[in-house]
Amino acid sequence: MIINFLGHLHPVFVHFPIGFLAIAYVIQYFFKSGTEKSRLIDFILAAGIVSSMLAAFFGWMLSLSGGYEAKLLDWHRYTAIAVCIVSIALLAYKRYKKEEYRTPYYHAGFHLMMLALLLAGHFGGEMTHGEGYLFSAATATETVAVPEKQKIEKLTAGSTVSVYDGIVEPVLAQKCMQCHNEKKKKGDFQLHNVEALMRGGKNGKALVPGDPEHSAFIQRILLDKSDEKHMPPKGKPQLTKQEQDLLFWWVSHGGSIAQPIKEFGTNDTIMPFLSHAGKASLRDGTLKNIEPADTVLVNEIRKLNVVVVPVALGTNFIEVNTVNAPSFGDREALLLKGIAPQIMWLMMADSKITDEGLDQLKWCANATRLNLKNTAISNAAFAKIAKLGKLESLNIVGTRMDDEGLLAFVPTASLKKIFCWNTGISEKGVMAFQRKYPTIELDFGQK
Ligand code: HEC
Numbered sequence: 001m002i003i004n005f006l007g008h009l010h011p012v013f014v015h016f017p018i019g020f021l022a023i024a025y026v027i028q029y030f031f032k033s034g035t036e037k038s039r040l041i042d043f044i045l046a047a048g049i050v051s052s053m054l055a056a057f058f059g060w061m062l063s064l065s066g067g068y069e070a071k072l073l074d075w076h077r078y079t080a081i082a083v084c085i086v087s088i089a090l091l092a093y094k095r096y097k098k099e100e101y102r103t104p105y106y107h108a109g110f111h112l113m114m115l116a117l118l119l120a121g122h123f124g125g126e127m128t129h130g131e132g133y134l135f136s137a138a139t140a141t142e143t144v145a146v147p148e149k150q151k152i153e154k155l156t157a158g159s160t161v162s163v164y165d166g167i168v169e170p171v172l173a174q175k176c177m178q179c180h181n182e183k184k185k186k187g188d189f190q191l192h193n194v195e196a197l198m199r200g201g202k203n204g205k206a207l208v209p210g211d212p213e214h215s216a217f218i219q220r221i222l223l224d225k226s227d228e229k230h231m232p233p234k235g236k237p238q239l240t241k242q243e244q245d246l247l248f249w250w251v252s253h254g255g256s257i258a259q260p261i262k263e264f265g266t267n268d269t270i271m272p273f274l275s276h277a278g279k280a281s282l283r284d285g286t287l288k289n290i291e292p293a294d295t296v297l298v299n300e301i302r303k304l305n306v307v308v309v310p311v312a313l314g315t316n317f318i319e320v321n322t323v324n325a326p327s328f329g330d331r332e333a334l335l336l337k338g339i340a341p342q343i344m345w346l347m348m349a350d351s352k353i354t355d356e357g358l359d360q361l362k363w364c365a366n367a368t369r370l371n372l373k374n375t376a377i378s379n380a381a382f383a384k385i386a387k388l389g390k391l392e393s394l395n396i397v398g399t400r401m402d403d404e405g406l407l408a409f410v411p412t413a414s415l416k417k418i419f420c421w422n423t424g425i426s427e428k429g430v431m432a433f434q435r436k437y438p439t440i441e442l443d444f445g446q447k
Contacts, residue, residue, distance in 0.1 A: 007062030011128070013055040018121060020048030021087060025114050038094075038101075045091045052084050072235065076123035082116040128237065155261060155274045163264065164194060164257040167273045168250050171243050172197075175232055194257050209255040210307060210324070218251050242272045245312055252309040254324060263349075269312065290366070292316040293342040301335050304328060311344045317366065319345040326350060330357030340364045349373035349395070358384040366390055373419070374398040379405025386410055395419040397445075403429030411437060421445025 024044040031037055059080060063073060090109045094101040155166050172191050178184070180191040189201030197217070200206040206217040213219070220231040221239055232238060239247070249269040253259075264270050293316065298308050305325040311317050320336065320343050322328040329352030336343065340363030349371045358377065361367070361384050370388060372381070373395045382405050385394060389412050402424025415437075420430070421444050430442045 003061050003064055006058055007064065010055060010058035010062045013051065013058050014121075014124065017048050017052035017055055017083065018117060020044050020051060021083070021113060021117055024048060025110060028110060042091065042094065045087060045094075049084070049087050049091060052080070052087060056080050056084055072123055072127045076120060076127060079116050079120035079123060083113060083120055086113040086116055126235070157262065157271070157274060159261040159274075161261055162256075162258055163250060163261055163270065164259075166261055167246060167270065169194075171239070171246060175237055175239055175243070179232075198255075207251060207255055210252060212248050212251045212309075215251050218248055221247060242269075245269050246273065249309070253307060253321070267345075290316050290342055293318060293339040297335065297338040301332075301339070304332055304335075306332075308339075316342055317344040318342045319347065321345070321347040322351045323347070323349070327352060330354055333357035333360045336360045337363045341366060343367050345369040345371075347371040348375065351375055353377065355380045355384070361385065362387045364388060368392045368414075369394075371395040372399060377401065379408070382406070382409040386412065388412065390414050393417045393419075396423060398422045400424055402426075403432075406430075406433050407436075409433075411440060415440055417441045417443060419443045 021044075024041050027037060027041055027044065059077075063077070086109060090106070090113055093106060093109065097103065097106070155161065159166060176191050179186040180189050182190065182192050185201075187201045187203075189206060190196035190199070198205075198207060201216075203216060206215060208214045220229055221244055223230040225234065225238070228234075246269055249267075261270065261274070293308075298318075301320070302308055306328060307319070307321040307324060309319055309321075311319050318339070320339075325332075328348065333353060336346075337360055340360070343364050344366055346361075346364060346367050346369065350373065352375075353372065354376050355378055358372075358381050361370075365388075367388050368390050370385065370391060370393070374397065376399075377396070378400050379402065381396075381399075381401070385391065386409065391412055392414050393416060395418075397419050400423070401420070403426055406420070406425050406429050416439070418440060420442055425444075427444065430444050434440070434442060
């Protein structure tokens with residue numbers, strides 16, 4: 001958090017050393033000599049040194065957030081450090097030599113400092129704006145209007161803004177739209193709005209909802225960086241791991257543009273993009289991998305329109321989500337048994353599941369999330385839910401469950417949160433439960 005904040009100061013601060021040191025250079029070589037001039041140069045050099053060290057520190061913080069091309073970053077770092085060292089040496093030399101400072105060494109040092117400054121600025125610009133930035137303005141035949149969609153501030157787990165508008169599009173705007181927009185259509189592909197994204201590029205559709213493996217849009221960002229088809233191209237600001245995960249997740253969930261963030265508010269992929277994200281994502285302990293789920297069984301379940309996707313890139317743990325399969329019920333739930341050990345998130349909101357279908361939960365030893373929102377389950381389901389030894393988050397919003405069931409419920413130690421508004425549960429019940437289990441947070445919907 002604080003590292004991010006300090007990192008954001010870099011783009012503001014870099015302009016100070018550039019300004020100070022360049023002014024010192026101008027005064028040194030274009031103004032008449034005299035004691036006043038010498039003292040002025042001392043002062044401006046000192047200001048340049050202090051601000052360049054601050055800028056370097058903020059830059060170092062920024063580099064920790066990742067997403068920059070390693071080679072450019074190295075060059076930028078070395079030249080920036082050279083600016084600091086040479087300017088310090090220059091001022092020290094000048095003060096040491098007193099009146100006789102104007103030696104060939106002094107002038108060489110001054111020129112060297114300016115050179116390092118120009119190079120550091122150049123590499124910095126390439127990193128943020130992409131390679132060839134310096135000359136692109138001179139060669140561009142048209143100016144490109146990149147939609148400046150700012151990150152919508154204060155997104156929270158309860159936001160009604162859609163995942164696309166609030167999170168996906170800002171990422172695309174930052175990392176893709178400078179080449180894929182209304183005017184520039186690299187690869188005949190535009191990304192400035194979702195219709196264009198769905199239309200695809202010169203190789204046809206780039207996004208197959210629900211199927212990241214057949215979506216060029218996703219495959220290209222996952223290609224090795226050295227692959228010439230990798231997006232964004234080499235030398236351009238890259239997607240972070242979290243952003244890659246986000247786009248992968250978004251496509252595997254159907255690439256919907258309407259689904260609001262609040263439907264996925266506690267999702268580890270989405271969480272890092274929300275304010276107060278704080279909570280750790282998939283803790284390493286739980287992510288000790290598991291053998292992949294049986295593909296035959298997975299395909300059988302997918303035939304029912306059930307989304308089955310890895311919870312994150314590179315893991316065999318899966319999310320099973322019935323969003324696109326409203327008729328999913330107890331009979332279909334029998335299919336879960338075969339892939340149960342791999343299920344980490346079981347999302348059955350708005351499905352036809354009943355208490356009986358929840359018998360299958362006893363196989364789901366690794367499930368950390370269970371969503372039963374708007375289903376016909378009753379108090380009897382609590383006993384079955386209690387069998388999920390790793391459960392962390394439970395959503396029973398919009399069910400018939402009530403105070404009696406809640407107060408008889410013996411949750412596992414791992415449970416952290418229950419979403420339970422719009423049920424038979426009353427505020428009194430919530431308070432009584434909270435007294436018994438103070439570490440479990442009950443979300444009763446008061447915003
Ligand atoms: C610096 C410019 C640039 C940036 C930034 C960029 N692209 Fe591209 N993109 C290109 C060029 C050039 C092509 C065409 C050449 C090729 O197919 O590799 C292309 C082609 C594509 C294609 C293939 C379209 C087709 O049908 O052939 C996809 C998909 C794509 N880009 C996705 C992305 C995504 C997603 C991002 C952001 C994460 C992105 N691009 C960022 C320049 C860029």
